[in-house]
Amino acid sequence: MALEYRALAFLLLSVCMMFADYRFGYLEKVRFGLGYATTPVYWVADIPTRVAFWIDDVLVSRTDLLEENAQLREELLVAQQELQLMESLASENSRLLALEKSTSVIQGDVLPAEIINISPDPYSKRVLINKGAEDAVFVGQPVLDANGLMGQVQEVLPYTSWVLLITDAHHVTPVEVNRNGERALARGTRSTATELELEFVTQTQDMLAGDLLVSSGMGQRFPKNYPVAEIISVYSDPGQDFATIRARPLAMMGSTRHVMLVFDDGEGSVPLSDGEASASEVSDDAVTGESISDESDEPGGSEAANMNDSGDSGANHIDASGPDLKRNEVSVEQAN
Amino acid sequence: MQQRSHATWVILLSFFMAYLLAIVPFPAWAMHYRPEWVPMVLIYWVMALPHRVGIFWAWVAGVVLDILEGSYLGLNAMALVIVAYVTLSLHLRLRMFSSLQQSGLVFALIGLNLVLCHWLQIATGQTVASNMLYLIAALTSAVIWPSLFQLLRQLRRSFDVH
Numbered sequence: 001m002a003l004e005y006r007a008l009a010f011l012l013l014s015v016c017m018m019f020a021d022y023r024f025g026y027l028e029k030v031r032f033g034l035g036y037a038t039t040p041v042y043w044v045a046d047i048p049t050r051v052a053f054w055i056d057d058v059l060v061s062r063t064d065l066l067e068e069n070a071q072l073r074e075e076l077l078v079a080q081q082e083l084q085l086m087e088s089l090a091s092e093n094s095r096l097l098a099l100e101k102s103t104s105v106i107q108g109d110v111l112p113a114e115i116i117n118i119s120p121d122p123y124s125k126r127v128l129i130n131k132g133a134e135d136a137v138f139v140g141q142p143v144l145d146a147n148g149l150m151g152q153v154q155e156v157l158p159y160t161s162w163v164l165l166i167t168d169a170h171h172v173t174p175v176e177v178n179r180n181g182e183r184a185l186a187r188g189t190r191s192t193a194t195e196l197e198l199e200f201v202t203q204t205q206d207m208l209a210g211d212l213l214v215s216s217g218m219g220q221r222f223p224k225n226y227p228v229a230e231i232i233s234v235y236s237d238p239g240q241d242f243a244t245i246r247a248r249p250l251a252m253m254g255s256t257r258h259v260m261l262v263f264d265d266g267e268g269s270v271p272l273s274d275g276e277a278s279a280s281e282v283s284d285d286a287v288t289g290e291s292i293s294d295e296s297d298e299p300g301g302s303e304a305a306n307m308n309d310s311g312d313s314g315a316n317h318i319d320a321s322g323p324d325l326k327r328n329e330v331s332v333e334q335a336n
Numbered sequence: 337m338q339q340r341s342h343a344t345w346v347i348l349l350s351f352f353m354a355y356l357l358a359i360v361p362f363p364a365w366a367m368h369y370r371p372e373w374v375p376m377v378l379i380y381w382v383m384a385l386p387h388r389v390g391i392f393w394a395w396v397a398g399v400v401l402d403i404l405e406g407s408y409l410g411l412n413a414m415a416l417v418i419v420a421y422v423t424l425s426l427h428l429r430l431r432m433f434s435s436l437q438q439s440g441l442v443f444a445l446i447g448l449n450l451v452l453c454h455w456l457q458i459a460t461g462q463t464v465a466s467n468m469l470y471l472i473a474a475l476t477s478a479v480i481w482p483s484l485f486q487l488l489r490q491l492r493r494s495f496d497v498h
Contacts, residue, residue, distance in 0.1 A: 003391070004421075006391045006392075010417045014411075016410075017413070022460050038400065038403050
C-alpha cells in the first residue's frame with residue numbers, strides 16, 4: 001500500500017513540475033543549475049568525436065596537407081576577388097540607402113562554436129553547442145554555418161546551449177526570394193527530412209525551382225539577407241488556395257560541426273526602411289506575415305511565445321550594454 | 337550497515353553509462369533504433385535491489401534525463417516512476433521468468449515508457465504527431481535486454497552490491 005502512495009506522490013510531483021516548467025517557466029533557475037551537473041556527461045559523450053578529429057589531424061600525410069594548402073590558397077584568392085567586388089557594391093548600396101534615408105545593413109560580430117550533440121528525439125531537430133551563458137549567448141540568437149542560416153538559440157545553459165534548427169516543425173523563418181524580393185514564411189517539415197515548406201504562397205507569386213531564399217529580417221529575429229534555402233520544387237494545384245513549395249536549407253544541418261553565433265552590433269536592429277514599407281504591395285505582405293506568425297504562435301504552445309518574449313528582452317539587453325563586451329569575447333576567441 | 341552504503345557507486349556508474357549511451361549522437365537513420373538505456377538499467381536495479389532502488393531513484397533518474405534531453409522537467413521522471421512502479425510490483429515474478437519472458441515484459445515496459453513520453457511531448461508541443469516508428473526502440477531494447485541483464489548481474493555480483 002505504501003508503494004502505491006509513494007508512486008502516486010512522485011507522479012503528482014512530476015506533473016506539477018512539468019506544469020510549472022511548461023506553463024509558467026518557474027524552473028528556469030533549476031534547469032540552469034542542473035545544467036552544471038550535466039555538463040560532464042556531454043563532455044564525455046563528445047570524446048569519441050574529438051578523438052576522431054584529433055586522429056584525423058595527426059595522421060594526415062604531408063602531401064595531403066600540401067594539397068589542401070594549395071586548394072585553400074586558391075579558394076582564398078577567389079574569395080578575396082569576390083570581396084573586392086562586394087566592397088564596391090556595399091559602398092554603392094550604402095550610398096543608395098543613404099539617399100533613401102534608411103538604416104544601414106547590420107554587420108554583426110560572430111562567435112565561433114561547435115556542435116557537440118544532437119537531440120535524441122528524431123522528430124525534434126535541435127542541436128547542442130559548446131557555448132553557453134558564460135559566453136554571453138542569449139535566447140533567440142541567430143546561428144549560422146558557413147553556407148547559410150541554421151537556427152536560433154532556444155535554451156541557454158551554463159556552458160552549452162540548445163539550438164532549434166530552421167528545419168524543426170515548430171520553427172518558421174521569414175524569408176524572401178533573392179531574385180525579386182517576394183516574401184514568404186518557411187516552416188520546417190513534420191517528417192524527419194531536412195526540408196522547408198513555404199507557407200501561404202499564392203499561386204500567382206513568382207517563385208521558381210532553383211530560386212535562392214534569403215532571410216527577410218521580418219520578425220526582427222534574424223539579420224537580413226543571410227542565405228537560408230534553395231527552392232527545389234514548386235507545385236501549384238489550381239484547386240488549392242496556396243502553392244506547395246519545398247526548399248532545401250543551405251546550411252549543412254547533418255554534417256557540419258562548426259557554427260557561428262551572431263551578435264547584433266547595436267546599430268539599430270533590422271533595416272525596415274521607409275521606402276520599402278511605403279510600397280503598398282510589400283506592406284500588405286508584411287501585414288499578412290505578421291498575422292500569420294501571431295496565429296502560428298498560439299497552437300504551437302506557449303513555448304514559442306515564451307521564446308519570443310525572452311528573446312526580445314535579450315535583444316534589448318544587448319542593445320543597451322552588449323557590444324563592447326561581445327567584441328572582446330570574439331577577439332579572445334580568435335586569439336585562441 | 338556499512339555494507340549497505342558500499343558500492344552505491346556501481347549503480348551510479350551504470351546509470352552514468354546509460355546516460356552516455358542515451359545521448360551519444362547517432363547517424364540520423366539509426367536514431368529510431370537506439371535502445372532506451374536508462375529505463376532498462378532502472379528496470380534491472382529495481383528488479384535486483386527493490387529495497388534500495390525504488391520510486392525515488394526512478395524519479396531522480398528521470399529528472400536528469402529530462403535535463404540531458406532538454407525536455408520539460410518531469411516528463412521522463414513521470415514515465416520512469418510508472419515503469420519503476422510496475423517493475424516493483426512484479427519484481428518477484430520477474431526474477432522467476434525465463435530470459436525470453438523477461439524480454440517480453442521489458443518490451444511492454446519500454447513501450448509504455450515511450451508511449452507516455454511521446455504523448456506528453458505532443459501535449460507540450462515539443463514534438464509533432466507522426467508515425468509509430470518511435471516504438472522500434474522498444475523492440476531493440478527487448479533484443480538487447482538479455483545481454484544487458486547478464487552484464488549488470490556480473491557487475492552486481494563481482495562488486496557485491498546488495
